[in-house]
Amino acid sequence: MQAPAALTGLQTAVLALGDRAYPDFCAFGRQLAAWLAQSGAQPLAPPLQADCAEATALAAWQALLERLGAAGGVQLSSAPMLLPWRLVQRHWINQGSPGAPLYRLRLTPPAPEAWQAGDLLEVQPRGGRGALRRYTIASIDAEGHAELLVRQLRGPGGEPGLGSFWLTEGLPLRAAIAGRVIANPGFHAPPDDRPLILLGNGSGMAGLRAHLSQRVARGQHRNWLLFGERSRAHDFHGGAEIEQWRRRGCLARLDLAFSREAPCQRYVQHALAECEGECRAWLRDGACLYVCGGQRGMAPAVHGQLEEWLGAPALAAMAAEGRYRRDVY
Ligand SMILES: Cc1cc2nc3c(=O)[nH]c(=O)nc-3n(C[C@H](O)[C@H](O)[C@H](O)COP(=O)(O)OP(=O)(O)OC[C@H]3O[C@@H](n4cnc5c(N)ncnc54)[C@H](O)[C@@H]3O)c2cc1C
Numbered sequence: 001m002q003a004p005a006a007l008t009g010l011q012t013a014v015l016a017l018g019d020r021a022y023p024d025f026c027a028f029g030r031q032l033a034a035w036l037a038q039s040g041a042q043p044l045a046p047p048l049q050a051d052c053a054e055a056t057a058l059a060a061w062q063a064l065l066e067r068l069g070a071a072g073g074v075q076l077s078s079a080p081m082l083l084p085w086r087l088v089q090r091h092w093i094n095q096g097s098p099g100a101p102l103y104r105l106r107l108t109p110p111a112p113e114a115w116q117a118g119d120l121l122e123v124q125p126r127g128g129r130g131a132l133r134r135y136t137i138a139s140i141d142a143e144g145h146a147e148l149l150v151r152q153l154r155g156p157g158g159e160p161g162l163g164s165f166w167l168t169e170g171l172p173l174r175a176a177i178a179g180r181v182i183a184n185p186g187f188h189a190p191p192d193d194r195p196l197i198l199l200g201n202g203s204g205m206a207g208l209r210a211h212l213s214q215r216v217a218r219g220q221h222r223n224w225l226l227f228g229e230r231s232r233a234h235d236f237h238g239g240a241e242i243e244q245w246r247r248r249g250c251l252a253r254l255d256l257a258f259s260r261e262a263p264c265q266r267y268v269q270h271a272l273a274e275c276e277g278e279c280r281a282w283l284r285d286g287a288c289l290y291v292c293g294g295q296r297g298m299a300p301a302v303h304g305q306l307e308e309w310l311g312a313p314a315l316a317a318m319a320a321e322g323r324y325r326r327d328v329y
Contacts, residue, residue, distance in 0.1 A: 001035045008040035014047040015061045025049065044068070054128030055082045055178035063110055082124060083110050084176035088145065090168065097234035098260055102203060103168040104138075104237075105148045107179065115141050117210035118187035118327065121148060124178040125166035133163030134182060136292065136327055138206035138238075140213045146181075149203040149237060187290070187327040189214060195222035195252075195287035197279070199302055201268050202229060204293020205237045207327045211290060212242070216250045223250065224282060226275075228257040228268030228298065253278070269301035276309060283310075289318070291326045299328040 014036070016029020026049040033047040045064055050057035059082045089106035107121070120134045139147040150168055153161035171177055189211060190196065196215060198208045208225060215223055225242065229235035236242075236256065245251040257271040272279065283289070289306070291299055306324070307315050318324040 001031065004035065004039040006040065007036065010036075010041045011044050012036045012041045013044045013064060015057070016047055016049045018049060018051060020051045025051070051128065055124040056084065056127050056176060058082065059084045059178045060176075080180050080182070082178040082180050085109055085121075085123070085146070085179040086176050087167075087171055087173055090173060092168075093149075093237060094234045097230055099151075099202070099230045099235060100154070101152045101168065102235075102237070103150050103152075105150055105167060106145050107148070107177070108145045109179075112144075113141060113146075113181055115146075115181045115183070116188050117214040118184050118189065118207060118325075119210075120182040120184050121146050122180050122182045123163070123167070125163045126170065128178065130162045130166065133167075134329075136184075136187075136204075136206040136210070137181070138209045140210060140217065142217060143213075147206075149206040151203045184327065187292075187325050190288045190322070193220050193222075195224070195282050195285055196220075197224045197226070197282055197287050197289045198292070199226045199268060199272065199289065200292040201227065201298045202235075202293050204291075204298070204327075207290070207292030209238055209241075212245065212251070216245060221250050222252055222287075224253040224255075224287075225251060226255045226257075226268050226271050228259065228266075228271065230258060230260040232256065232258050232261065267301065268298055269305055272302060272305055280309070286323075288323045288325070291324075291328060293328060295328045299326060 014029055014033040016026035018026035029047055029049060037043060048057045048061050062081055063084060085107045087105060088108050091104050092101055093104045094102045115137060117140060119137055121137050122132050122134050124132050135148040135150060137146045138149055139145060150164050152168055153164045155161065187207060196211065198211055200208045205227060208227065212223060242251065246254050255271040255275065257266045257268045259265045259267055291302055315324060
C-alpha cells in the first residue's frame with residue numbers, strides 16, 4: 001500500500017473490525033479503503049466499521065453480501081443472523097396511567113420475514129453496546145411488520161433499563177436496529193381448531209393479541225380473553241380492535257379486570273376465579289389455556305387457581321400435552 005495499484009474496474013467493499021477503546025478506531029480498514037479508492041477501485045458501499053463485532057455493522061455487511069448474491073445468507077456468528085430492522089412507528093399508549101409508560105413500537109424487517117403467533121423479536125440495544133433483549137411479537141407476519149409492547153423498566157435504584165429505555169426513547173424513528181425473530185414453539189398455537197382461553201396482563205397483551213389476530217385470520221372464533229391492567233381508560237391496550245372482534249363474533253367471551261378502579265382491587269386471577277363453571281366447561285370441550293405477561297403476581301396466581309380447581313397432576317398433564325402454555329417474564 002506504499003503506492004496505488006492499477007485496480008480500475010474492480011468493485012470493492014471493506015468491513016473494518018476494531019475497538020473504540022483504541023484511539024485510532026479501525027485505522028487499518030480506513031487506510032485500506034482509501035488505498036483502494038486511490039487505486040481506482042469502485043467502492044460498493046462506504047467502509048463499514050464494527051466496534052467489537054457490533055451487530056448493526058455485521059447485519060449491514062450481511063445484507064450487502066446478500067445483495068451481491070451470497071446464497072442462503074452468510075452466517076457471521078453461530079446464532080441466527082441479526083438483520084437491520086427499522087423502527088417506523090412508536091406511540092406512548094398509556095399516558096395518564098398510574099403504571100410505568102408502555103409503548104407500542106412498529107418495526108419492519110429488511111425483507112419479508114415469517115413468524116408465528118407466540119414468537120419473539122430479539123433486538124440489540126444501543127447499536128450493539130447492550131446484551132440482546134427479547135420481546136413477544138404482538139402482530140402476525142401477514143401484517144408485514146412486528147409490533148411490540150414495551151414497558152419502561154427501572155432498576156431498584158430508579159435507573160432506566162437499558163433495553164426498554166433505548167427502544168422507547170433512545171432509538172430515533174426510522175433508525176435501524178439489529179434484530180431477529182426467535183421461534184418460541186412453547187407458545188405456538190394449538191395444531192387444530194380447539195377453543196382457546198387467553199389470559200394475561202400488561203404488556204402480556206402482545207402475545208394474546210398475536211394469537212387472537214392469527215385465530216381471527218384463520219376463522220377460528222372460539223376464543224375467550226381474560227385481561228387485567230390498571231385502568232380501562234388508559235390501559236386497555238388495543239381495546240378498540242378487541243371490542244370490534246367481540247362485536248363481529250370473533251371473540252366468544254371477554255373478561256376484564258382493572259385493579260385501580262372502584263369498588264375494589266381486581267386482578268385477572270380474580271376475573272378467572274369468578275368463572276369456574278365456564279372455565280371447566282371450556283376445558284371439557286378441549287380448550288387450551290395460554291398465559292402471557294407478569295412472572296410476578298399474575299402468572300403464579302393464575303397457576304394457583306388452576307391447580308386448586310384441577311389438581312397439580314392434571315395441570316401438569318395439560319402442560320405436557322401442550323394445552324397449558326405460558327410466555328411469562
Ligand atoms: C420471553 C420474553 C418475552 C418478553 N416480552 C416482553 C414484552 O412483550 N414487553 C416487555 O416490555 N418486556 C418483555 N420482556 C422483558 C424484556 O426482555 C426486558 O427484560 C425488559 O424490557 C427490561 O429490559 P431492560 O434492558 O430495560 O432492563 P435491564 O434492567 O437493563 O435488564 C433487565 C433484564 O435483562 C437482562 N440483562 C441485563 N443486562 C444483561 C446483560 N448484560 N446480559 C444478559 N442479560 C442481561 C437481565 O435478565 C435483567 O434482569 C420479555 C422477556 C422475555 C424473556
